[in-house]
Amino acid sequence: MLALVLEQRVSNDGAKELSYDLRELPLPSLEEEERSSQVEVASQHHQQEESGHAVIKVYASAIHPSDLLNSRGGFPYTTFQQTGTSNVGHQGPYRVLGRDLSGVVQSVSRGASLSAQTWINKQVVCTSGYDLSFSRHGTSAQYVVLPLSALVEKPSSLSWSQAALLGVPLQTASLMIQRAQIQAYEEGRQQQKLDMLVLGCSGNVGRMLVELLRSTGHNIITAARGTGAMLNLASAAGADEGSPSWTEQLKELTGSKGADIIFDCTGNFEVQSASLCVLAKFGKFLFIAAPKGGAPGSTVLGIDMMRMYRLGQSLLGVNSLLYDVAQANAQLNHSLALIDHTKPLLAQEEIEEVPLRLAKQTYDLLNGKQGRAGKKYCIVFDEAH
Structure with missing residues (x-):
């Protein structure tokens, strides 16, 4: 063969x-x-x-x-x-x-x-x-x-x-949601409706993530570089992560508190650094790639640990390569059941x-x-x- x-x-x-x-x-x-x-x-x-x-x-x-x-x-x-x-x-x-x-x-x-x-x-x-x-x-x-x-x-x-x-994008998106421990929002329950930001919503993982998040009932804010249809991929408010003022846009969309959960699908140093500054109290920041675009050859991202500690925030890495082939496909199978296949992603x-x-x-x-x-x-x- x-x-x-x-x-x-x-x-x-x-x-x-x-x-x-x-x-x-x-x-x-x-x-x-x-x-x-x-x-x-x-x-x-x-x-x-x-x-x-x-x-x-x-x-x-x-x-x-x-x-x-x-x-x-x-x-x-x-x-x-x-x-x-x-x-x-x-x-x-x-x-x-x-x-x-x-x-x-x-x-x-x-x-x-x-x-x-x-x-x-x-x-x-x-x-x-x-x-x-x-x-x-x-x-x-x-x-x-x-x-x-x-x-x-x-x-x-x-x-x-x-x-x-x-496969890989959908399994990764599923893992991000799993690590974020999101409980679906239901009207009438004493429950906060979360503001969730997806950075890089036009990429492979980002668009899968937005599709899976639809069923949670929470607010989805999407961000992608440039303008166009991808900014409204989630049928929700969009922000342009390439714009210097995108963090201000986010604050306006969340009533100044920032995002409760940020899903970073960019691996971009500047975007990651800026987004950490608009993470809300008890917020979770999930990422799938080390930062690129900082010091040459570096994967280090500077973090204000004092701010993160005082606000009770969490930083969570998501890696699909921590699971064997059987576990990965169990996650894939679960995610496929949540998607409307009459509208291909x-x-x-x-x-x-x-x-x-x-x-x-x-x-x-x-x-x-x-x-x-x-x-x-x-x-x-x-x-x-």
Whole structure:
């Protein structure tokens, strides 16, 4: 089968070098996966939620910012599978890239339960957790082996690429809400209606977050750089985070108290610093990325600890890579149930589909920051058309 792999080579001076390209690989084996999983389970002293695995025929595999970062060696915990000499000569240790997929279940483990066998021929989606493309081969391949406990049924109203692009952003948005411990607002109860600010509402995670927050009944304020429709994505008041006065806008919208919960999906140093100044008493600030744009190479954000202490505020980091593939997909499945799939979060026109044979060139393009503005990229396989 054909796959996009990240390869590690050691130069003559001992330095490790990374590169990515398409590679022909053997078809994945359920038996081999079962053996390696048994060793892993024994070494970690835990049991899987549901035993057994499935072979997935991949129809679409997303290209997320974290996939690009992984292709550049940005994750120190990515491991590489050893390999030997093949019919194309010596090849270095490798890891198949890709965190999210949509596809069809081809087969399940021999001896699997009757309920597990019902997955055969079903359309599924899957997201990575800390496994896929890091310690287990990822989704940018014609076939992938996954634990049965990681399978999530694909919404029938979504195209292959629309479904594949949901995983990481939707799971991350779900985790942000979970960490914020938001209780849904109900009229008539003695309960404060919260003012919640979503920074970066036009991005992948931001728009998923806004959609999930709708069901809470609280006030949603969205902020994105520039002007246009994205400022009103939540059918609520919008603010332009690129404007010097956006913090004043926020104060006006919240009766001067500031936001009770701030969800930062930007990772922007200036935006993060400014937003902390308009966080309300007992407010929570949740973020999914270290600050960029401060001192060169620094991920440090200056915080007024005295102010935060006096106002009883909380700073919460949210990282989707703290969960294994089964846990991540349980979160994804829960979130999918909360979304109206008759109105896709990603219109098909927003998606740039690329065939697997052009995956390397597309990674090169996006790593060079030359992708088409406003487009989400997804690798699609011939069967998806």
